[in-house]
Amino acid sequence: MAIQVIAFDADDTLWVNEPFFREAEEKFCSLLEDFMPAHSILKELYHTEIGNLSLYGYGIKGFTLSMIETAMRISNQQMPISLVEKVIQIGQEMLEKPVDLLPGVEEVLQNLNGDYRMVLATKGDLVDQERKLRKSGLEKYFHHIEIMSEKKVEDFAKLIRHLDVKPEHFVMLGNSLKSDVLPVLELGGHAIHIPFHTTWIHEQVHHEVKHENFSSVENIRLAAELIRKM
Amino acid sequence: MAIQVIAFDADDTLWVNEPFFREAEEKFCSLLEDFMPAHSILKELYHTEIGNLSLYGYGIKGFTLSMIETAMRISNQQMPISLVEKVIQIGQEMLEKPVDLLPGVEEVLQNLNGDYRMVLATKGDLVDQERKLRKSGLEKYFHHIEIMSEKKVEDFAKLIRHLDVKPEHFVMLGNSLKSDVLPVLELGGHAIHIPFHTTWIHEQVHHEVKHENFSSVENIRLAAELIRKM
DSSP states (O other): OOOOEEEEOOBTTTBOOHHHHHHHHHHHHHHTTTTSOHHHHHHHHHHHHHHHHHHHOSSHHHHHHHHHHHHHHHTTTOSOTHHHHHHHHHHHHHHTOOOOBOTTHHHHHHHHBTTBEEEEEEESOHHHHHHHHHHHTOGGGOSEEEEESOOSHHHHHHHHHHHTOOGGGEEEEESOIIIIIHHHHHTTOEEEEOOOSOOOGGGOOOSOOOOTTEEEOSSHHHHHHHHHHO | OOOOEEEEOOBTTTBOOHHHHHHHHHHHHHHTTTTSOHHHHHHHHHHHHHHHHHHHOSSHHHHHHHHHHHHHHHTTTOSOTHHHHHHHHHHHHHHTOOOOBOTTHHHHHHHHBTTBEEEEEEESOHHHHHHHHHHHTOGGGOSEEEEESOOSHHHHHHHHHHHTOOGGGEEEEESOIIIIIHHHHHTTOEEEEOOOSOOOGGGOOOSOOOOTTEEEOSSHHHHHHHHHHO
């Protein structure tokens, strides 16, 4: 069997995530509609987030701080202080969201369980990712959980070394070409892209990916079938 | 040799951390001195932090959000909006602090290097702890880095299992009796306490620790000497 280790991305691969950010952004825009039209607010927010990325990393707490910073800037510090409280509440509600598994996820993990070593490789905030994993009930399927601050080539190289597997026996499944696919292909591993309907601008890749170790499938069930044939 | 793995806590064991929080709290109190005396502000802030701990976890981003929440509450939403900006800045400055190694740290790691498997076991925010480790230049001494959302018995049990070492061959060094010492002793491991002059209230233990696998020493050099004799 060619594949020994299957690594799964979590957000928007196993469970819903990005739509909660879109929903939060909508609420944020409606709080500030007196100061600016929504599309400009979103641009400003994205600008703040990217500016803070090296300082805050990924995750809801940094996102909340970036919303507050953006609100102050675009309102020219004229917004009411109660608005800050509402923004903090948007963040706290995000942190309390239930975990919605995507269709087929549990069935596929059950099916592959025992035949492959399965690991979770997810980017984001430690506490929040652990909370989601606990709520998901999926922890038992994973041999190893890796919560990464970044998913670049060197981060995957470290993970693959740690798992003591050859890249050609490693496959990564995820919804982000940038974070789940390209770095793994560069290391000689396999990658299967399972697109999700919503992708954060920062994760978007604007060129076509073609590689002998790469496939793109519609859902996680098809990804599992593909792995069985590899 | 009895000890095979030495695990080091990071904040206030390898480098200065808690004093930056104390400094930030002082700045926060002086921003709000018109509303409340400092000692009451600190009580309110601690109350907010503990209330948010399960949601935010440990670290500077959650601390910043808790400062903002506290400021709004104690000013009865009467504070100027510019104050929020100042609080965010306090947090960002904390995230940009240089890493001050405690005396003897590098020398001790160099000395033990090769004779023991050394790991870093630290609690806190993923991005921030990785940043400090990178700045510290100490990464090369560690066989494994574990950034934990909590340091409870089950968290150390997982770590010890992962390292494939028997608890009696494992020693943890750290400044927190609650997080670095008690859970490790409970698992049958060894623990050495290296007190630091400042401890966050939440980490304080108000009873004496007595255990055959426990020692308390004044600095990391003495801890290393002790390990050599174990």
